[in-house]
Amino acid sequence: MTDAMRGTVSRRGGDLVISAPAGAPAVPTGALEQELVIFAGAERTSDGDFELSVDRAAEASDVLARPWPSGLWEWDWTPAATRAVAVARGVKEAVDRVLADDPPSATASMTEDLSAAGFERTLLPSQSDAVARLAIAGGGGNFSVPGSGKTTMTYAVFALLRLAGVVDRMLVIAPQSAYEAWTTEAADCFESGREPSVAVAPTRVERDADVLVLNYERAASGANRAVIDTWGQGHRFLVVFDEAHRAKRGQEGLHGRGALDVSRMAAARLVLTGTPMPNSSEDLITILDLAWPGQGRRLASPLTIHADRAWVRVTKDELELEPATVRLEPVELDPAHRRIYDALVTDTLAMNDLENHADLANRAIMRMIGAVSNPALLLPRSQDSALTWPEELPDPADLRSLLANIASSTTPTKLLAAARHADAHAAAGTKLLIWTNFIGNVDELTRLLAPYNPSVVTGRTPRSDPAAVTDRDRELRRFREDGTCSVLIATPQTLGEGVSLHKVCQSQLHIDRTFNAGLYLQTLDRTHRVGMPAGTTADVTVLVARNTIDERIDRSIRGKLKGMGAVLADPTLSRLARVDPEAAGDPPDPGTLRRLLRHMREHS
Template sequence: MLNIDYGSGTREAVITWGESDDDAPWRLALLRALADEAEPPTFEGLREVRLPWWSFSAARGAFLAVAKGYQLRIGEHFQVSPNAANLLKRSTGAASSFAASSVECRVSDAEVADKLRAAGFKRILSAHQRRNVGRMAFMPAAATFSVPGAGKTTEALAYYLVRRSEKSRLLVIAPKNAFAAWDEQLAECFNDGGLGFVRLEGGRDRIAELLDASPKFMLVSYQQLMRVPDLIANAAVDERSFVFLDESHRIKSGAAKQTARSVLGLAHIPEGKLILSGTPMPQSVEDLVPQFQFLYPEVKVNSDSVVDFIRRVYVRTTKAELDLPELRHVRIRLMMPSAQKRLYELMRSEVARDAYQALSIGGKQTLRAIGRSVAKLLQFVSNPALLSSDLSFSHGDLLADTLHSGDGPKVEYVLRRARELVHSGSKVLIWSSFVRNVEYLAARLDDLGAVYIHGGVGTGDDEDDDTREGKIRRFKEDGNTMVLVANPAAASEGISLHSVCHHAIYLDRSFNAAHYLQSEDRIHRFGLPKDQLTTVEIVECESSIDETVDIRLRAKIGRMAEVLNDPGLRIEWQSADASDDEGYEASVMSEEDIRAFLSAATNGGEP
């Protein structure tokens, strides 16, 4: 007898069979179907396999096909436990709901307004928000991909109120730097001033204590969820709960990474689900697959089908719809001095040679190794001094010659340009992907009151000048703090600077399109005066890895614009003549990024 059960402690499908079934032809067919359609099952002994329930949900169609093909009858050849049967019934309902959805389906404005009014929702939704909430409220699982500043958090809370039942609770999984925004929006959206999010942090025992009180609204970071997925699943998430993923592209790596596995492990449980991201596919279309799997684990999806599927369940307010004022992109192209150029060409040829060999081997570890080598090129082009502390660097004499000529053209330009802007009365935001660059630029601009933020700067009270919040407050409120230097990996989310700063300079960029777009949006978002010009300067060295980064970012942003039907994402350069004038994540490089680098290297540096 084949048995299908649900292990609530591990949130897995548990499939067992008796010794008499060892030679049954359906057994191998079933195992092959599970291996082909879902995450690879784990064998426990000779007659038991386990796999995450969300993954089994996606494979249930293949399972039924095997059962039908071999004429297996429930009660005679297999049985399903009550818990598993209930989950399978819910999966079938969710799949049917998705199949019945279309872009025209929506809850009426009047019904949305009535439910929000009855729930004590006090914020007045904009026309775009009413459209989005009405569309999302029709579905048990949906996505809002609106641009920053369009009110995704407000839309999410309205969605919860429209679809919730009396005993529903809400768990938001978010980057820690987004916690304050959720607290603020909850306070602004509800008449009940006593409502607030309980932050699930402080270690396992403390989180267990907090969950024992059955809070109505909960916040947990992606990192914390990885440490206590069992506590969250058992106490915070049930069939009456709603689970929202803020900055949902954080799970783009899929089940291969623990962050995504922890999130996907909850996917089959909640009553309602929502994902929120302004940049849902920072690398490629494949980034959408795990996000859709969280929403509808019971619907089989792959990179070929995910665009069509996600279009049926997402809403987006574009910058064009918000009628934002002009964002001007200026490309600053500089020449490397001869010594830096000679060393760069040598390093590039070595990295290209290693990359060709590594790509023939394949594998994620190989890609990461290439990414680290390419990161050294990005470091060297941005600031040659970053390699001076690398004891493994094999061209010390050439590096010394390079450093003898100064900081390098990019650092020199950024320092000079920042001073020009400050002296004209403008506050300046400077971005670099490298921690040492962030600290170095802030130190060099200390006389302008420069402060910096990177991953090593802790969160805390905004009255503490050494915290992230304190530095942001100083930049926004202190007339003597005219420069903020930041790392996009640490500061591209959860910060609004558009009220005080209208000029950003990128010393360097990584291949991560989400970091770039979100960092841009810190100063170009809803709320700007109609006549306010916002300027972004991108500083590049000619015939260098900078140009490959630009090509790849344009390709990724262009593809995202196509998928999201948002032509406003595309970048239009305005030229500027400047000829007179370990924070980076190597793992964000895709195989396509590496091949683009190799193509440029083969053509002598010109992409």
């Protein structure tokens, strides 16, 4: 065998690269290409190599081990490529075991093991079962509802895996809003003196830290992944993706690519999110790929028997939490407001190539959502970047004319409805959480609701800055503790995660919603959690303008909740999906928004 008849297998980032021997005959090379494409999902590159995801490395290795055609040549594997095969094969074998074994129940021996590991917090029965399943599987998905104790359960799984020698460290990728929980829970879950040391977003590598906590932005940086590699060198670590839906775009998104790279570095993996498929089954695939690299599509397939053994979910029913009451409150636009909205719809649909420009289409959708709540958001001075329209595509003259007289011609019905709700809560001595996606609405509501001394939290509000006029910590403290402050106005993008308000506030009002069902669920859970005052439950009101995009959004969200409830076997989601659709008024004219709605269905 000459050197000319040797092929190479190497790793390049998240891909395995197979180079056939130089001068290899066309017939066996063509046969090799066919097998790699069929059995390993490979693609032929412009320079003649074969490229495939490292998660398919085991299948590629099997192809190259066959007597023909790959057996005609010797193959030189780089160490990184060899490790990729070991990781991929190990993950596949672990999934095979999970699917074959019946889910375990919590046992006395697990309680004893937790005690031996220094874990002293008492777990609820539903938490114990979830911990037992995840520990025996060696990882997986924890899709339990917010407030169910996912951080506590994760520390219990870590304690068991560390006691068994599977891992000795834990890396947590989480949004900054969750940093505090990972520090405080470590102290609360373990005996004094036996709690793991936690390093939160360190400026330099803390080599001795048992638990390292970073955000998704830092994990997406190649330099920081090198830091992780240094910290984990000589160790086997469990990687935990908290609020894992933030990486749901997988290879298509920066956070997703970084998270996948980190996942492949770990000895065990755990993903935490209460909304694993906020929009579609594709989201579930990418989330499961973080827990079981390369196996997400297999586990998300309805044809895979016992796929639900790869994850756990503690439901609100299991936590004995009273169901939330969700009401759709129909809103009628006044005549001037209706003329503005209809003109916007007509002008938007007149853009024949809108569906070929995703960014413009998404902005058009947000402009319609914003216009329903408050037409003033369309004015040039709007502070909402999502509503800005390219200068080269000015609004038609008829719409500009209607907007020119907006201050004197129309009053936003939704904002007036919010004022009525706020007044009723203030009179009753209760607090109200108001959600809107638009900064312009936040500013108008802040002015309109000034008598109720509202707290305000948006992306403009610093997280914690003593030098600033205010910050999120102070605004939340004022809402929780100041009796004169009966309203909190917030954007779901800012406050939809990591904040518990249920002890002081059980009511929320939605001025507007987008097609993001996961974000909507996150907002509900701010006031619907374990530990609510006795005799209370969450009360949610959604303002829905008749014969507008609001109704399409409501149907879309309910459809997504129904699908998620079926996959996760969660009756809570099924109940939310059964909110009476008739409460929102008659269905829109089938011809209205047809082309735009086609795009919405594809991208929502």
